[in-house]
Amino acid sequence: MIAIPSMSFQIHNTLSRRKEEFRSLQPGIVRMYNCGPTVYSRAHIGNMRTFLLADLLRRWLELSGYEVRQVMNITDVGHLTDDDAGEGEDKIEAQARREKRDPWEISRGYTELFLSDLAKLSFVPPLVHPRASEHVPEMLEMIEGLIAKGHAYRVGDDVYFDVKSFPRYGALSGNRVAELEAGARIAVREEKRNPEDFALWKSDPAHLMKWKSVFGEHGFPGWHIECSAMSRKHLGEQLDIHTGGEDNIFPHHECEIAQSEAFTGKTFARYWMHARFLQVDGGKMSKRLGNCYSLDDVVAKGYEPRHLRYCLIRGHYRQPLNFTWGILEECRSALESLDDFVRRLRVAAAAGGPARGEELVAAARASFDAAMDDDLNTPSALAAVFALRGATLEDRLGPQAAHAALGFLERVHAALGVLRLEQQNLDQQVEGLIRARLAARKAKDFAAADRLRGELVALGIALEDTPRGVLWKRADGTGGGPIQ
Ligand SMILES: [Zn+2]
Incomplete structure (x- = not known):
């Protein structure tokens, strides 16, 4: 094209x-x-x-x-x-x-x-x-x-x-x-x-x-x-x-x-x-202070490289930007909330329901593009993404709008490189357990459903029941999605 x-x-x-x-x-x-x-x-x-x-x-x-x-x-x-x-x-x-x-x-x-x-x-x-x-x-x-x-x-x-x-x-x-x-x-x-x-x-x-x-x-x-x-x-x-x-x-x-x-x-x-230079702990990085951190230091503390990437692009490149370990932790939470948003959008996209919320997605995309066109204003661009998430938390998107929102997030990811959009496949054993638990719940066999949930937790899989289906995610935060 x-x-x-x-x-x-x-x-x-x-x-x-x-x-x-x-x-x-x-x-x-x-x-x-x-x-x-x-x-x-x-x-x-x-x-x-x-x-x-x-x-x-x-x-x-x-x-x-x-x-x-x-x-x-x-x-x-x-x-x-x-x-x-x-x-x-x-x-x-x-x-x-x-x-x-x-x-x-x-x-x-x-x-x-x-x-x-x-x-x-x-x-x-x-x-x-x-x-x-x-x-x-x-x-x-x-x-x-x-x-x-x-x-x-x-x-x-x-x-x-x-x-x-x-x-x-x-x-x-x-x-x-x-x-x-x-x-x-x-x-x-x-x-x-x-x-x-x-x-x-x-x-x-x-x-x-x-x-x-x-x-x-x-x-x-x-x-x-x-x-x-x-x-x-x-x-x-x-x-x-x-x-x-x-x-x-x-x-x-x-x-x-x-x-x-x-x-x-x-x-x-x-x-x-x-x-502009990055500041660390509010001042200049220096070998003497031992705060010239590398990517290895970040990974050694349990963070993913994308958490650092997000942390470094959350400020405009021409403005001062500070780094602390506390800020990096906030960045991790922010990105996890977007991972969760992606999972919810997948559920909404797969569910039925009336068309609604397209205008919210179109507005988010227009603000994102305008911010990036304005000298790569990444903080405003990210604000547009979080605004869409905030506006749609109460399931205000119909299936088409949820599809459009996922498409918008693909564009955001192509521009910023920080989201996690790939759908991780469940292995068959895990998917079988989730489906067996769904069937048990339908049959109102809550004892069996609880036992199956316990088995999934032991495998590192967390479940969340939503009105539109079950969301699974790995306990280490990697991957997850809906199961209908
Ligand atoms: Zn040069």
Whole structure:
């Protein structure tokens, strides 16, 4: 089925600092690049909040009828410990030293863990997860091109980008070169033309992950040029949307724009979207406080990955959001109430009865879509789902409306990825016991019915009698549905 892309999707563009109607460069196709992780440690739940922005966008654009070409990179070399100044040690090599392991082993291990976290959190896989270390020739091509065009210069075996050669430098972050110069944050390297010039290529014989190039024997790329080269290789010279965390705006994305636009002469990305940091216990996550939780910590406490996913999308991506274990517990209850809603809708859809309640479902769907079209306003979108649940608790839906509500929840799940809609089949023994108990109740043999219920409880199956049939569910909360 070919859907016509929605024309009303509004996104907040960091570049213009306002909401704009989204239009793709090529009709029906979206090219999207997401800055991925630097794989020197386990991704924490705050990182996941940033990556979820990419996944929500991907899902909503597809539901709106676009083909989405999505690329999320893996930074496995060249990201230095002092992000702002582009100085310090390579984060991966520093971690390798701490763990007394090979840096390649470090990056491979954490890349695998990252991809497995994404899968557990129901991320839709992108077209490709390019690794920086596999794109060095593409980076060198751009660096040499930037030198040829007068935007970069060599100092010994290092290469720097000349920010004064690119007048728009600072447009994304609002930083002005003059102000940056006045600030003392950037350690001034004598050999740079301007203090805020950043490295495209560095040479260091002691670096373990290094490449031979025209610039010398022992070089490695700067972090920023990696994304310019990988996005160009996989998506072409112009992107529709580029995402990242709020900390990427400066210097990383500012530098990407300068490199890519100086090289191609074209606008690099038209929409820039940035997710706010997650707070934990009302403050910044920190290793010192021991609250840089990973998905494993969440699962070890008995939660499902989808509980965390819900917890991270229940706030709007541009607003502050807090995480505590108490909030995660509330999220679990909220999702269980929706699981229960699904079971009740299945009963109502299968039962007879007059047509009623269609307008409630249509209104919920319209509010959900309007919220998602409004810069992915997930809290409002979720509110529409809970409003429908609240309005229909008293069995106010007829069978057709219950069907429509289940269809709406499928759309919600396609957009948000947090519901449990699959119907779990009962094994024949359990179904036989439920039916035998129903028959016993019909025959008013309540002793037999109670005994059969006891057998089901022993098998981990809970039953609830409703006016429209019996609802079963597993005691561990997985699965469940109606039996007529
Ligand atoms: Zn990047």
